[in-house]
Amino acid sequence: MTNSAPLDDIRRKRFALVRSGRWNEADRLAGNAVALGPGELEPGTLAYLPGSPRNGRWSRGVRALSFRAVQAANLGAGREEAVDAALRALTAVGTRDSGTFWQALMVLTYADEVAAAHRIWASKAGRGDVHDLLGGRIMLLRGDPRAAVRLLDGALGRGVHARLRAVAVAWLVLALTEAGEPDRARAVLESERLAGVLAEHPDSAELYFARGRLLLAEGQGAGALDEFLECGRQLASWGVVNPAVLPWRSSAALAAFDAGDLVLARICADKDLVAARRWGAPRGIGLGLHACALARGDDVLLEEAIAYLGRASTADEALRARHDLAQLLLGRGEVERARKHTRRLREAASDLCPQWIDAANVLASRLLRNDGESALSRQERRIALLARAGKSNREIAAELCLTLRTVEFHLTAVYRKMGVAGRPGLRRAFVPTA
Amino acid sequence: MSRWSADPGHDCAAAVAVGLLAAGENWTEAVQAAETALASPVCRANPLCVSRALGTLVCAGELVAADTHSLSLLEERPGDRVMAECVLLARACVARHTGDLERCSSLLATLRHNGIADEIRSVALLWKVELLVARGEARAAEALLVAHDVDARIKSGHPGRSLLLSATATVAMATDRPHDALEAHLACGRALAEDGVVNPGVLQWRSHASRAALACGDNEEALRLAMEEHAAAARWGEPRALGRSLSAVARASAPNGEDLTTYERAIRLLEMAHARLELAEVLCDYADRLTAHGRQAAACEIYALARATALDIGDTALVSRVDEVVGCADASGGPVLTPVEAEVARLVRTGLNNREIGTKLAMATRTVELHLTRVYRKLGLSGRRELQVTRWTGTLRTHRGVTGGYSG
Numbered sequence: 001m002t003n004s005a006p007l008d009d010i011r012r013k014r015f016a017l018v019r020s021g022r023w024n025e026a027d028r029l030a031g032n033a034v035a036l037g038p039g040e041l042e043p044g045t046l047a048y049l050p051g052s053p054r055n056g057r058w059s060r061g062v063r064a065l066s067f068r069a070v071q072a073a074n075l076g077a078g079r080e081e082a083v084d085a086a087l088r089a090l091t092a093v094g095t096r097d098s099g100t101f102w103q104a105l106m107v108l109t110y111a112d113e114v115a116a117a118h119r120i121w122a123s124k125a126g127r128g129d130v131h132d133l134l135g136g137r138i139m140l141l142r143g144d145p146r147a148a149v150r151l152l153d154g155a156l157g158r159g160v161h162a163r164l165r166a167v168a169v170a171w172l173v174l175a176l177t178e179a180g181e182p183d184r185a186r187a188v189l190e191s192e193r194l195a196g197v198l199a200e201h202p203d204s205a206e207l208y209f210a211r212g213r214l215l216l217a218e219g220q221g222a223g224a225l226d227e228f229l230e231c232g233r234q235l236a237s238w239g240v241v242n243p244a245v246l247p248w249r250s251s252a253a254l255a256a257f258d259a260g261d262l263v264l265a266r267i268c269a270d271k272d273l274v275a276a277r278r279w280g281a282p283r284g285i286g287l288g289l290h291a292c293a294l295a296r297g298d299d300v301l302l303e304e305a306i307a308y309l310g311r312a313s314t315a316d317e318a319l320r321a322r323h324d325l326a327q328l329l330l331g332r333g334e335v336e337r338a339r340k341h342t343r344r345l346r347e348a349a350s351d352l353c354p355q356w357i358d359a360a361n362v363l364a365s366r367l368l369r370n371d372g373e374s375a376l377s378r379q380e381r382r383i384a385l386l387a388r389a390g391k392s393n394r395e396i397a398a399e400l401c402l403t404l405r406t407v408e409f410h411l412t413a414v415y416r417k418m419g420v421a422g423r424p425g426l427r428r429a430f431v432p433t434a
Numbered sequence: 435m436s437r438w439s440a441d442p443g444h445d446c447a448a449a450v451a452v453g454l455l456a457a458g459e460n461w462t463e464a465v466q467a468a469e470t471a472l473a474s475p476v477c478r479a480n481p482l483c484v485s486r487a488l489g490t491l492v493c494a495g496e497l498v499a500a501d502t503h504s505l506s507l508l509e510e511r512p513g514d515r516v517m518a519e520c521v522l523l524a525r526a527c528v529a530r531h532t533g534d535l536e537r538c539s540s541l542l543a544t545l546r547h548n549g550i551a552d553e554i555r556s557v558a559l560l561w562k563v564e565l566l567v568a569r570g571e572a573r574a575a576e577a578l579l580v581a582h583d584v585d586a587r588i589k590s591g592h593p594g595r596s597l598l599l600s601a602t603a604t605v606a607m608a609t610d611r612p613h614d615a616l617e618a619h620l621a622c623g624r625a626l627a628e629d630g631v632v633n634p635g636v637l638q639w640r641s642h643a644s645r646a647a648l649a650c651g652d653n654e655e656a657l658r659l660a661m662e663e664h665a666a667a668a669r670w671g672e673p674r675a676l677g678r679s680l681s682a683v684a685r686a687s688a689p690n691g692e693d694l695t696t697y698e699r700a701i702r703l704l705e706m707a708h709a710r711l712e713l714a715e716v717l718c719d720y721a722d723r724l725t726a727h728g729r730q731a732a733a734c735e736i737y738a739l740a741r742a743t744a745l746d747i748g749d750t751a752l753v754s755r756v757d758e759v760v761g762c763a764d765a766s767g768g769p770v771l772t773p774v775e776a777e778v779a780r781l782v783r784t785g786l787n788n789r790e791i792g793t794k795l796a797m798a799t800r801t802v803e804l805h806l807t808r809v810y811r812k813l814g815l816s817g818r819r820e821l822q823v824t825r826w827t828g829t830l831r832t833h834r835g836v837t838g839g840y841s842g
Binding site: 021024025075076077196197229232236261264266270271274278 | 465496505528531532703706776777780
């Protein structure tokens with residue numbers, strides 16, 4: 001994979017160490033190799049770093065500094081030190097070394113220092129793949145998916161360096177999904193031949209993640225879950241635990257929730273939140289809280305999640321949390337609060353994310369049809385959850401030891417109380433679990 | 435059992451962590467308490483606190499955090515032998531959880547047991563017994579129990595008796611005495627309950643007991659134990675314990691189709707938890723079950739995967755179990771779909787019909803049908819519907835490596 005035999009050897013040893021659960025020893029091995037290794041090397045061979053343009057022949061000290069920041073970000077501890085190291089490396093080389101520039105800006109985005117990253121990125125005017133791709137990523141994280149699409153699409157159209165292609169496609173798919181254009185996102189994947197089984201690629205985690213988000217937006221929870229879990233498997237083989245690198249666990253929790261696997265949703269959400277708190281960047285914490293809140297049906301946690309996501313996040317993530325909160329409140333019969341959040345969702349969506357306008361309208365019409373008595377009874381809730389997970393009335397009757405007629409009777413009440421037209425509406429709606 | 439239950443009058447964060455671990459109700463808070471303890475200078479200087487906090491992290495599956503803390507503790511306090519023993523034991527536990535059996539045993543060998551608490555010694559003994567059994571050296575494990583006078587210590591109410599009972603049961607199971615194994619596991623469960631430990635994350639005695647019950651022919655008891663463990667593991671909410679309990683449920687269930695889904699969920703969780711030791715065994719059980727369902731081709735592939743995982747972690751007992759079942763020299767050469775077949779299968783799963791697939795892949799509908807027939811035969815599926823609902827074809831992609839993932 002690299003051009004140097006000793007480096008290949010270190011790379012192999014590193015993967016073996018990670019596989020045996022010796023994460024820190026693996027990172028030390030790689031860190032030493034970068035500090036002492038040959039003049040030019042691709043840091044992405046020794047640590048997870050999507051894209052990973054080569055470091056030039058800059059002093060080994062600078063190279064080791066930015067590499068250490070990447071390693072800290074991957075393990076998800078020591079955020080301040082990582083940011084500090086990234087900034088110092090940037091000061092030392094500026095944009096003259098695209099490898100260092102890439103590493104430092106990636107670390108800043110992982111640490112939610114998006115404003116700083118944007119300032120630095122904008123001050124170093126340039127064209128070229130590295131600049132456009134980083135710009136796309138920064139725009140996406142600043143909540144401007146359309147600008148991200150322009151930059152990434154432009155770069156791909158011109159033809160990016162082969163090593164950067166996968167990550168450019170992955171980020172473009174994410175940006176298109178967030179901009180409410182899933183069809184275009186799907187078309188990009190098809191035309192790049194990245195929609196099917198993926199060949200081994202160092203950045204495939206990014207692709208799996210983007211495909212998962214796309215499936216989630218298309219309402220295919222089970223398929224999305226598979227993509228996220230594969231993304232997690234890829235990252236685990238690299239030794240990445242920080243959800244800021246790719247928030248696959250919280251996304252998997254949302255997908256598992258959609259697919260009706262509440263236990264898996266809770267496990268993914270809890271693990272994610274603990275790791276996000278360890279790293280301490282608000283976006284990750286907000287995503288973790290969102291997933292935990294959904295898995296537990298906890299509106300207070302969701303409000304907290306929105307507060308975190310509002311501080312640092314892509315627009316889509318904050319809107320999704322607001323949408324889920326309105327659904328949760330509606331499901332609980334707290335109509336007034338649900339109405340308030342639906343209104344705010346529509347206001348925010350009309351600026352940036354048109355795909356959420358439809359969702360807000362669906363909520364609003366459900367609220368209109370609502371006759372004031374909408375809290376589900378225990379039995380209704382149980383039946384609604386089973387129906388939502390795709391069970392037929394007959395299967396539900398068998399599982400709960402009821403007659404078919406009783407199930408139908410309860411479901412009618414569920415549809416009326418939730419203000420949905422029938423099973424398809426129910427599938428898109430939120431059923432409180434507790 | 436001071437390691438797991440909080441002492442009265444002592445309520446530092448490490449004690450809180452271990453109390454939360456024993457109760458098994460609140461995973462998040464247990465992990466956070468353990469990390470708080472390791473961040474506090476007082477607890478960090480106290481071997482008992484360190485051993486509790488690291489133990490909590492390991493049992494909670496937060497292995498990266500356990501690795502980071504234990505490594506820096508070793509470097510911080512180079513002369514502190516007692517501390518080093520506690521930390522090395524924790525590192526051995528991490529190695530055992532990730533399935534690095536070789537390293538686990540070499541770490542255990544460096545422990546000299548100078549002044550460390552008695553129950554820590556019992557933990558080390560249990561791991562050693564497990565390792566020997568995994569290597570197919572059941573007799574040596576039995577001798578180890580005798581050498582440590584385990585029976586007498588259990589009878590005298592030793593503080594680590596639940597661990598000793600688990601070790602006894604493991605040896606009994608490996609030497610074809612399932613009735614003794616079941617009895618010892620049940621006794622282990624009682625001992626844990628007396629100490630207030632109800633969390634399957636600490637010791638999964640019920641799934642072991644369930645396996646023993648199956649070997650005794652008592653399916654009803656096996657299923658009951660497995661379901662109980664599953665309920666407790668779901669309360670605790672940690673993937674390794676949950677995955678293992680699900681596999682116990684699947685193993686004890688009748689082969690009605692539901693069992694395969696349960697196995698797949700278990701495998702998914704164990705992969706997430708990086709639990710290769712359990713994964714190897716569960717893959718092997720899953721393959722057995724696939725065979726029982728008449729899906730030879732799928733079983734063959736899973737056997738190959740189980741074998742590769744077992745080989746990687748050094749579980750020779752499991753490797754020979756696979757070799758015995760498969761009985762073919764080349765276990766790795768299972769049925770592999772050609773790229774075209776895989777693509778056709780994928781498109782079927784996305785809901786396209788044969789004509790649409792033909793258009794998409796620029797081939798005649800008849801050719802698509804031909805490919806599909808081969809796919810069904812290779813995967814042991816009855817037809818289109820089964821291909822669409824089965825999760826298994828996903829494993830063609832996801833089970834690429836030993837535990838998946840990018841390997842360079």
